[in-house]
Amino acid sequence: MSKKDPQALVKQAALQLFSEQGYFNTSVPDLVKASGVSTGSIYHHFGDKEGVARALFDSVVERMQVAIEEIQQKHLSVPEQCKAIIELLFVITENEPDLMRYMLHAKHAEFLSDVAPICSSSPFKKMRSIVSMGMKTKEVHEMDETVAAAAVFGGAIRLVQMRLDGVIEKNLLSYVDEVWFCAWRSVAI
Amino acid sequence: MSKKDPQALVKQAALQLFSEQGYFNTSVPDLVKASGVSTGSIYHHFGDKEGVARALFDSVVERMQVAIEEIQQKHLSVPEQCKAIIELLFVITENEPDLMRYMLHAKHAEFLSDVAPICSSSPFKKMRSIVSMGMKTKEVHEMDETVAAAAVFGGAIRLVQMRLDGVIEKNLLSYVDEVWFCAWRSVAI
DNA sequence: GTCTATAATGAGATAGAC
DNA sequence: GTCTATCTCATTATAGAC
Numbered sequence: 001m002s003k004k005d006p007q008a009l010v011k012q013a014a015l016q017l018f019s020e021q022g023y024f025n026t027s028v029p030d031l032v033k034a035s036g037v038s039t040g041s042i043y044h045h046f047g048d049k050e051g052v053a054r055a056l057f058d059s060v061v062e063r064m065q066v067a068i069e070e071i072q073q074k075h076l077s078v079p080e081q082c083k084a085i086i087e088l089l090f091v092i093t094e095n096e097p098d099l100m101r102y103m104l105h106a107k108h109a110e111f112l113s114d115v116a117p118i119c120s121s122s123p124f125k126k127m128r129s130i131v132s133m134g135m136k137t138k139e140v141h142e143m144d145e146t147v148a149a150a151a152v153f154g155g156a157i158r159l160v161q162m163r164l165d166g167v168i169e170k171n172l173l174s175y176v177d178e179v180w181f182c183a184w185r186s187v188a189i
Numbered sequence: 190m191s192k193k194d195p196q197a198l199v200k201q202a203a204l205q206l207f208s209e210q211g212y213f214n215t216s217v218p219d220l221v222k223a224s225g226v227s228t229g230s231i232y233h234h235f236g237d238k239e240g241v242a243r244a245l246f247d248s249v250v251e252r253m254q255v256a257i258e259e260i261q262q263k264h265l266s267v268p269e270q271c272k273a274i275i276e277l278l279f280v281i282t283e284n285e286p287d288l289m290r291y292m293l294h295a296k297h298a299e300f301l302s303d304v305a306p307i308c309s310s311s312p313f314k315k316m317r318s319i320v321s322m323g324m325k326t327k328e329v330h331e332m333d334e335t336v337a338a339a340a341v342f343g344g345a346i347r348l349v350q351m352r353l354d355g356v357i358e359k360n361l362l363s364y365v366d367e368v369w370f371c372a373w374r375s376v377a378i
Numbered sequence: 379g380t381c382t383a384t385a386a387t388g389a390g391a392t393a394g395a396c
Numbered sequence: 397g398t399c400t401a402t403c404t405c406a407t408t409a410t411a412g413a414c
Contacts, residue, residue, distance in 0.1 A: 006380085022299025024213035027407060038381050043409065045379090107354065108294045110211025117354035143367050146357060147348065151371035154343035159336065165296065165306035168335060178332050182340035186375035195398085216389060227399050232391065234397090 007045050009035045011056045019098040023053055023111050053111055060103050064123040067092075072126070078134035079188075083180045085127060086156045090172040093160045101164050104157075127153055131187070140187045151186040155179055196234050198224045200245045208287040212242055212300050242300055249292050253312040256281075261315070267323035268377070272369045274316060275345045279361040282349045290353050293346075316342055320376070329376045340375040344368055 013034035017026040028049055032039055046052045071084045093100045107118045118124065128149040134140030140148060156179050162168045202224035206215040217238055221228050235241045260273045282289045296307045307313065317338040323329030329337060345368050351357045 025299055028409085029407085039409085040382080040411095041380050049408070105297045108297055109299060110214055117351075117356055119351045119354055119356045143371075144364060146351070147344070147364050147367045147371065150347040150351070151344040151368070151375070154345070154347035155336070155340040155375070156343070157347060158339040158343035162306075162308045162335070162339070165308055167306055167308045175333065175336050178336045179340070182332075182336065182375040186340070186344070186371040217391085218389085228391085229393090229400075230398050238390070 006035075006037045006041050007055070010037050010042055010046070010052060011059060014052050014056050015060075015098050015102055018053065018056070018109075019101040019105070023109050050111060050113075053106070054115065056102065057106050057112060057115065060099055060106075061118075061121050061123065063099070064092075064103060065126070068123050068126045072130070078130060078137060078139050079184055081130050082134075082152055082184065083176075085130070086153065086180055086183065087173075087176055089153075089156055089160055090176060093163055093172055097164055100160060104161065104164070124149075134187070139189060141189055143187075148187050152183045155183055155186075195224075195226045195230050196244070199226050199231055199235070199241060200248060203241050203245050204249075204287050204291055207242065207245070207298075208290040208294070212298050239300055239302075242295070243304065245291065246295050246301060246304065249288055249295075250307075250310050250312060252288070253281075253292060254315070257312050257315045261319070267319060267326060267328050268373055270319050271323075271341055271373065272365075274319070275342065275369055275372065276362075276365055278342075278345055278349055279365060282352055282361055286353055289349060293350065293353070313338075323376070327378060330378055332376075337376050341372045344372055 010031060013031055014026070017030055017034055028039060028042065031037075031042060031049075031052065035042075042052065046055060067088055068085060071081055071088065075081045075084050089100075103118065106112055107115065128145055131140060131149045131152055132145045135142055135145075135148070159168065159172060159175065159179065163172050199220060202220055203215070206219055206223055217228060217231065220226075220231060220238075220241065224231075231241065235244060256277055257274060260270055260277065264270045264273050278289075292307065295301060296304065317334055320329060320338045320341055321334045324331055324334075324337070348357065348361060348364065348368065352361050
């Protein structure tokens with residue numbers, strides 16, 4: 001039944017096309033062909049092409065946020081939460097590269113004019129707040145919160161970007177332990 | 190006289206327009222207005238619009254590569270070289286944000302079809318090779334070269350991206366010491 | 379709500395004088 | 397090498413039947 005909801009069909013097609021060929025290289029007729037939904041219906045539901053990108057972005061961020069919240073509930077210690085997030089980033093990159101690509105590039109892809117940059121969207125805020133918690137519990141060196149979050153997750157995000165760009169051939173999950181080792185050492189007391 | 194070279198004028202205008210509004214939101218007539226060079230002349234020199242982006246990208250990477258080579262010659266120790274590169278990234282971000290933005294986003298901006306991803310271009314290769322040298326001199330933990338490079342520079346690059354996105358308000362140079370502290374601890378023996 | 383057919387715009391690219 | 401004027405065409409978006 002989710003297969004018959006035109007909004008879902010369009011977003012699904014858009015995720016693939018936008019992330020593989022880019023937003024500007026994807027025309028509305030392309031979306032029509034890939035989704036099986038008509039031009040009129042797309043405009044009726046999303047207003048314009050940017051509306052599709054916007055709705056898709058909201059879905060993607062929402063999805064990511066839920067995954068991070070699950071981690072925050074399961075894992076108690078700060079380092080465990082951080083490691084779980086790195087693993088999550090890697091798993092999503094491997095299993096749903098289009099989703100990860102869209103989330104990371106959407107802001108820089110020159111559309112979605114007035115959406116806040118991804119780094120200030122809620123999943124990334126959560127990452128910062130976890131690291132910040134680590135400072136309160138004296139597990140993480142006292143320092144600027146943003147710098148600490150960048151230190152912990154920057155390496156992993158960099159690897160994700162390289163993997164999505166095809167620079168890294170191997171499955172990212174094989175690097176989890178090494179990456180985590182570096183990430184935690186960079187800020188741990 | 191550099192002000193009269195049409196190629197330089199076009200690239201200069203393109204750097205600003207592409208990085209501020211994006212490649213696809215910049216038309217050739219926009220380039221004509223901003224550069225003062227005519228349509229015919231632009232097509233004569235660059236072939237097509239993508240040719241402008243390509244030539245600009247080459248200039249930017251070349252420029253970055255020269256800066257990193259200078260560092261490799263001046264600073265002898267591996268950690269000093271790494272720190273100098275982080276400082277370089279921050280200085281360029283502060284002084285020439287358009288240049289840094291273009292270098293980081295060009296590949297993901299959905300054009301420049303067959304250019305290698307930025308992470309495999311020569312400045313980034315040089316970063317990896319410096320870290321790799323650190324392993325030989327036993328200053329850096331033995332581990333995957335790519336992971337180590339991501340650990341050392343990932344945090345800094347993340348901060349650069351956030352600064353360019355307007356998420357960070359303060360001058361990045363004020364973070365150099367903290368960033369360097371984290372970066373080096375993450376891989377140092 | 380969904381569809382087909384169509385309009386209107388503005389883009390990339392070219393022609394050809396100078 | 398540089399310029400102006402122009403062509404061609406794909407794109408976004410709308411109209412209006414069902």
